[in-house]
Amino acid sequence: MYAVIMAGGGGTRLWPHSRRARPKPFLPLVGSESLLQATVRRLTPLIEPADVFVVADEVQLPLVRQQVPALPADHLLGEPVGRNTAVAVALAALLVERPADEVMVVLPADHRVRDEAAFRAALATAADSAAHGSLVTLGVVPTGPATGYGYIVAAPDEARVPEEDAARRVGRFVEKPSRERAQQLLADQAGVWWNAGIFVWRRDAVLSALERHAPEVIGPLRAGLAAGDPPARIYADLPARSIDYALMEPASVEGGVRVVPVDAGWSDIGDWKALHAELAAALPAGAAGVVAVGRAEDLGSSDILVYSAGGRLVVTVGLRDTIVVDTPDVILVCSAERTQDVRAIVERLAAAKEDEYL
């Protein structure tokens, strides 16, 4: 059993703390470890660092090496450019030469999990199911009608057969829904989970599923690698596809996908509001939701996150539902209801070629 951690992606919704040069997986957002470091550590003892691989933008490989020195140097796979998760998965499935029937766990590098033992137990259950040949995904037990995640819905007509396989068959994947649709999903279905982008499968199973459902991804990639083409040339023509869209959705239609529920205090820390919720959960009673990271003073605020990574004193007075982020060169002050719009600010700065802030 081995793990492939995907450490790509810009993470622009945690800007200005997350930057191109140091994106979200490399930041210590909760506690002193970076999210990548926590991702590697929480796999042990189920999967030791000697069996962990990381796919990242090639410019970030020195940072990966620095943060996770326990990984063998040839376990770091660099991409010349991000082409989304289907390409990253295909690259790892092709390049990491493990036995065909060995189970491969694929996980993003930028998640937070509170109950790590429960998380590993779910992975172990998923690995058992995957050993039979299924493509298995973890399904996070929902805590509310979130609109920031895709949903996984169990096949409605399936009688669960725990003797044979602890995982349930997936009926379909639902893309990020509206609030109303999310509420409806939770009300209608017994088997509904959040899609955490965590997958467990045999190496031969994912390779043959990619050949079947995503030949436009794995075909040119395999051919380019076999020909020894430069990575930049191979990637230039590859289509950017998510693994959900390219593989899991079509495979689920054919009944080949299973889901293992996990209830382990999972969060993808998708934006500043999610980080606030994560950190506020650890506050003592009476703290009024006032979370401060770094040097901060508050007078009479409630439900705020002050994240001071710039070394300055941040003073807040009488705020509600507000995020304040201080970095050495940028300060963000954002309504907690608008944290998804931080991405739009990053896009505006990119359009204006203000690269120093990206």
Place this chain on the structure above:
Amino acid sequence: MYAVIMAGGGGTRLWPHSRRARPKPFLPLVGSESLLQATVRRLTPLIEPADVFVVADEVQLPLVRQQVPALPADHLLGEPVGRNTAVAVALAALLVERPADEVMVVLPADHRVRDEAAFRAALATAADSAAHGSLVTLGVVPTGPATGYGYIVAAPDEARVPEEDAARRVGRFVEKPSRERAQQLLADQAGVWWNAGIFVWRRDAVLSALERHAPEVIGPLRAGLAAGDPPARIYADLPARSIDYALMEPASVEGGVRVVPVDAGWSDIGDWKALHAELAAALPAGAAGVVAVGRAEDLGSSDILVYSAGGRLVVTVGLRDTIVVDTPDVILVCSAERTQDVRAIVERLAAAKEDEYL
């Protein structure tokens, strides 16, 4: 006619931009001039720099000299410690050796005036009245029931006699009122103004009024100066009294105080909310009250002030009625309804001996 500008006071409500080492009068809050520079300039041509004196904390005299080099060096009067306005006025009345019947104008260094010609015209009218021996104060025509200012109420039984004196007799001074009391004052009275702390009187008139109403201030001050005592020793025992409390209120009871109304777009820029109002008045239509000083980007906010004096990019998203102030070592984010509480934060930092932030 000569002017005495009082440049003392901490201005903690404009913290963290206003600091002990560079308090409010020395900051360019509106435009490129500091408030002190603007105060000197707006007096001309009525009063030229050669006839302007400044009273300030002695540690601030180099800053005064640097900002207003046109003032003769011996026109700068340093105080070893702030003892409020009655002491500052008495010091200037004693030390500045002008003829007894010359008119002295006393003004704070930290106000903003939009219509400078109207302001000078009011001072000239006040000087005419003062020449007859009255203690004259400017009364700012109120634009609403402000609670941050004291009020001046005309004597109710006075028939105005413009032939004799353009100024009206003052009935009483009202300390900073509650909102309800302020509304009542404006509804009840025809002659009600804000007290701007701007005074016009003959040198002999103010000296004799101080002897009569504030002997505990001018007595020890005069004696200490005559004896050549060190300023620190003289000031150590002086009582801190405001000129309103020590002189104007008792003198008004005796009928010796007059008021000249002024409607010149005056503001004392008493806190961040007042500065926001001052700067927002110059916004184009459709700006939604979003004022930015320095490098700033906004998405969907309304009625905010972003004051970036730290050289960083300040990004705001979806805020309402909020003040954001960036300085090199402190960031303040404050509800616009709570800007008066900034002082409490400064007091808390002072109590904690966090002198670097004061």
